[in-house]
Amino acid sequence: MALVLARKGVGRKGEPWSALPFLLPAYGLFLLFMVLPVLEALWLSLHREDLFGRGREWVGLGNFQEVLARPEFWKSALLTLKFALVVAPLELALGLLAALLVYRPYPGVAFFRTLFFLTTAVPTAVAAVAWGWFLHPVGGWANRLLAGLGLPPQPWLTSPDLALYTLGVITAWAGVGFTAILLTAGLQNIPEEVLEAATVDGASPWTRFFRITLPLLSPTLFLVGLLVVLKSLTAFGQIHLLTRGGPAESSMVWIYRVYQDAFFNFQVPLAAAEALLLFLVLLLLAALQFWLIGRRVHYAA
Amino acid sequence: MGMRGFFLAKAGLLTALLLGTAQAQRTTVEFWHSMGGVLGEATEALVKEFNASQNRVQVKAQYVGSYDDGINKLLAALRAGRGFPHVIQVYDIGARIMADSGAVVPLEDLARRNGFDLDRFLPQPRNYYTVDGKLYGLAFNSSNPILYFNMAAFQEAGIPFKPTWSLKDLEEAARKLTKKDAQGRTVRYGLSIPIDSWFVEQISYNSGEYFCNNENGRRARAMAVAFDNPAAVAFLDTYARLVREGVAANTGRNWADSQSLFAQGQAAIASYSTASLTGVLRQVGNRFPLRTAYYPYLKERNGVAIGGAALYVLKGFPEAETQGAWEFVRFLLEPKTQAKWHLATGYFPVVKGVAELPEVRQAHVRQANYTTAIQQLATSKVNNASAGCLMGAFPEIRQYVQAAWEEVLKGKPAQEALREAKAKADAALERYNRGVAGR
Numbered sequence: 026m027a028l029v030l031a032r033k034g035v036g037r038k039g040e041p042w043s044a045l046p047f048l049l050p051a052y053g054l055f056l057l058f059m060v061l062p063v064l065e066a067l068w069l070s071l072h073r074e075d076l077f078g079r080g081r082e083w084v085g086l087g088n089f090q091e092v093l094a095r096p097e098f099w100k101s102a103l104l105t106l107k108f109a110l111v112v113a114p115l116e117l118a119l120g121l122l123a124a125l126l127v128y129r130p131y132p133g134v135a136f137f138r139t140l141f142f143l144t145t146a147v148p149t150a151v152a153a154v155a156w157g158w159f160l161h162p163v164g165g166w167a168n169r170l171l172a173g174l175g176l177p178p179q180p181w182l183t184s185p186d187l188a189l190y191t192l193g194v195i196t197a198w199a200g201v202g203f204t205a206i207l208l209t210a211g212l213q214n215i216p217e218e219v220l221e222a223a224t225v226d227g228a229s230p231w232t233r234f235f236r237i238t239l240p241l242l243s244p245t246l247f248l249v250g251l252l253v254v255l256k257s258l259t260a261f262g263q264i265h266l267l268t269r270g271g272p273a274e275s276s277m278v279w280i281y282r283v284y285q286d287a288f289f290n291f292q293v294p295l296a297a298a299e300a301l302l303l304f305l306v307l308l309l310l311a312a313l314q315f316w317l318i319g320r321r322v323h324y325a326a
Numbered sequence: 327m328g329m330r331g332f333f334l335a336k337a338g339l340l341t342a343l344l345l346g347t348a349q350a351q352r353t354t355v356e357f358w359h360s361m362g363g364v365l366g367e368a369t370e371a372l373v374k375e376f377n378a379s380q381n382r383v384q385v386k387a388q389y390v391g392s393y394d395d396g397i398n399k400l401l402a403a404l405r406a407g408r409g410f411p412h413v414i415q416v417y418d419i420g421a422r423i424m425a426d427s428g429a430v431v432p433l434e435d436l437a438r439r440n441g442f443d444l445d446r447f448l449p450q451p452r453n454y455y456t457v458d459g460k461l462y463g464l465a466f467n468s469s470n471p472i473l474y475f476n477m478a479a480f481q482e483a484g485i486p487f488k489p490t491w492s493l494k495d496l497e498e499a500a501r502k503l504t505k506k507d508a509q510g511r512t513v514r515y516g517l518s519i520p521i522d523s524w525f526v527e528q529i530s531y532n533s534g535e536y537f538c539n540n541e542n543g544r545r546a547r548a549m550a551v552a553f554d555n556p557a558a559v560a561f562l563d564t565y566a567r568l569v570r571e572g573v574a575a576n577t578g579r580n581w582a583d584s585q586s587l588f589a590q591g592q593a594a595i596a597s598y599s600t601a602s603l604t605g606v607l608r609q610v611g612n613r614f615p616l617r618t619a620y621y622p623y624l625k626e627r628n629g630v631a632i633g634g635a636a637l638y639v640l641k642g643f644p645e646a647e648t649q650g651a652w653e654f655v656r657f658l659l660e661p662k663t664q665a666k667w668h669l670a671t672g673y674f675p676v677v678k679g680v681a682e683l684p685e686v687r688q689a690h691v692r693q694a695n696y697t698t699a700i701q702q703l704a705t706s707k708v709n710n711a712s713a714g715c716l717m718g719a720f721p722e723i724r725q726y727v728q729a730a731w732e733e734v735l736k737g738k739p740a741q742e743a744l745r746e747a748k749a750k751a752d753a754a755l756e757r758y759n760r761g762v763a764g765r
Contacts, residue, residue: 074405075761075762076401076423076758076761076762077401077404077405077426077427077428077429077762078401078404078405078406078407080761157580157583161577161583161586162575162576162577162578162583163515163575163577163587163592164586164587164590164592172511177511180576182578183576183577183578184736185732185736268578268579269579270725271521271578271579271728271729271732272521272578272579272729272732272735272736273729273732273733273736274729285725287398288394288398289394289721289722289725290719290721290722290754291401291719291721291722291758293405
């Protein structure tokens with residue numbers, strides 16, 4: 026809807042130019058903090074230098090070739106995919122569940138809406154530290170709960186077999202509030218008449234959900250899913266604070282590899298190339314998303 | 327206005343003018359450090375004291391984040407060719423990098439020019455930051471690893487205290503100190519050490535082994551690592567074995583996760599830095615009596631290397647400013663300043679004659695645990711093993727050692743895990759050496 030309105034505005038004579046002064050600060054900031062750093066990264070990625078910036082020379086796409094030839098890079102890319110595959114379904118399922126609980130008004134719904142959104146309002150650093158305590162290998166509440174149930178304690182973040190999944194759950198938890206809001210909006214957009222007609226025809230709640238709500242929600246689900254994948258590809262804070270890419274490089278996802286190569290291994294040009302490759306993937310996903318939104322607006326009109 | 331009044335006003339104006347010029351003539355020295363929390367407060371206090379002690383130099387201290395953040399901000403500034411400070415604090419393992427940067431005025435040059443006798447330094451802090459025969463950095467905050475004992479648990483298990491421990495003794499004690507419930511689940515662990523390459527480095531030094539070749543990079547530039555030595559192998563194998571037996575706890579890389587375990591009495595022995603002492607004492611409170619001992623060794627105790635960080639004076643400033651930076655450094659080396667810093671932080675003094683000062687003596691009587699690090703250093707042999715490994719790419723190499731430790735915990739023999747890590751570390755070191763020294 027917003028898109029349609031915006032397009033109408035553009036049609037009026039003279040308006041784009043008078044809007045410019047108002048947009049300039051935003052464009053300026055965007056240029057300064059987004060476009061210029063990307064351009065600088067691009068410039069860096071095409072050069073080679075030592076860690077002090079000495080002996081700088083043009084190497085063309087040499088850094089990209091080197092990155093793509095490194096087995097560690099592909100290991101990280103694969104880990105990132107695995108991470109997204111853990112986060113996305115979980116966050117969508119939890120978000121949908123939360124949205125179903127709060128999308129229709131009832132007394133006290135605001136309380137639950139706030140509760141679900143709260144996870145998004147907690148800063149990543151605070152959440153990560155709290156999770157660290159909760160998952161402490163010996164004294165954490167998670168393992169005390171397990172002990173209460175007579176189960177053995179789990180090395181949530183200290184086992185290479187488990188850490189990535191644990192981080193996935195934490196990431197999904199952190200994003201679920203935002204996902205729930207988007208899905209709530211999606212659920213509220215489903216025409217009430219269709220569901221009423223189905224009820225009159227004697228469809229059970231179960232059937233209504235799977236035959237009507239879910240299919241009508243699927244475009245929203247897909248879009249939100251893409252957004253969740255995008256976010257999971259750039260998840261950094263929780264990994265930095267909880268595992269630092271370990272144990273045994275089991276959570277060395279793409280973006281953490283970039284950090285490691287730039288700030289521990291002091292291979293800044295190579296890290297710039299890795300970052301730009303990740304940027305490219307994100308750009309493709311975002312383009313896919315915009316294309317879908319465009320189609321969907323058309324469809325709704 | 328009478329004559330008197332006029333005179334007073336004129337005098338006041340003159341004074342203000344003089345003060346103003348004095349203010350303007352004060353040289354500003356920028357100082358980047360990575361001391362947060364209590365350590366940061368202690369650092370700021372020293373800076374304030376220095377600024378108040380004279381009127382020529384004004385030090386502006388700035389906290390630039392962790393050690394990792396600090397060196398990266400410096401490297402970015404060096405790359406850009408501007409924006410770096412007069413004095414910067416860089417972690418221990420950055421010594422080779424700082425010397426290779428060509429951006430440092432060696433401390434030795436400053437000291438000689440200003441008639442400061444280098445023999446006033448303790449040998450270990452001096453050796454650690456000596457690169458290619460020249461002292462580069464001031465060992466500002468120096469620490470070493472020590473053992474932390476829960477003496478209530480020791481008493482309960484009937485183990486007497488002693489200051490020196492072989493790895494074997496430590497292993498046996500840890501087994502005796504472990505308590506399990508009826509289901510065989512550990513209630514109290516015997517041992518907890520955070521996964522940190524530093525402990526592998528120190529067991530090597532303390533057993534007389536090198537961590538990198540060419541005698542820890544002290545005889546010539548290190549070209550390969552040597553962390554697959556018998557001491558490191560034994561240390562990792564022992565630790566993994568104890569974890570499997572439920573005697574040692576694996577709390578991951580986060581020191582705080584191990585410290586909380588120890589402070590709650592759930593691990594009877596732990597190993598951290600001397601700089602952790604103040605924090606651990608506070609965490610333990612009155613729960614149990616705490617004693618500290620020397621870091622373990624494999625067969626024969628050699629000596630540990632110092633850790634922590636050093637201050638470097640950087641090139642590229644007018645002579646007067648560099649001289650101002652030296653005056654600040656010189657102030658930090660005063661025994662009185664060293665004493666204050668030691669008592670506020672637990673980092674040990676790096677010049678001679680500080681432990682004999684009355685305020686330090688009194689504090690040591692009150693809390694004898696603060697003397698462990700100083701005595702450990704004093705009783706360490708002075709050789710290239712205890713000088714510590716000097717090599718480039720050290721931050722990257724530490725990551726490989728930590729990953730190897732985790733592989734060993736997962737079941738890989740330490741010999742194999744360290745050999746695989748060595749291949750990666752050697753490649754990183756070769757790349758560093760080619761990039762920096764090869765041109």
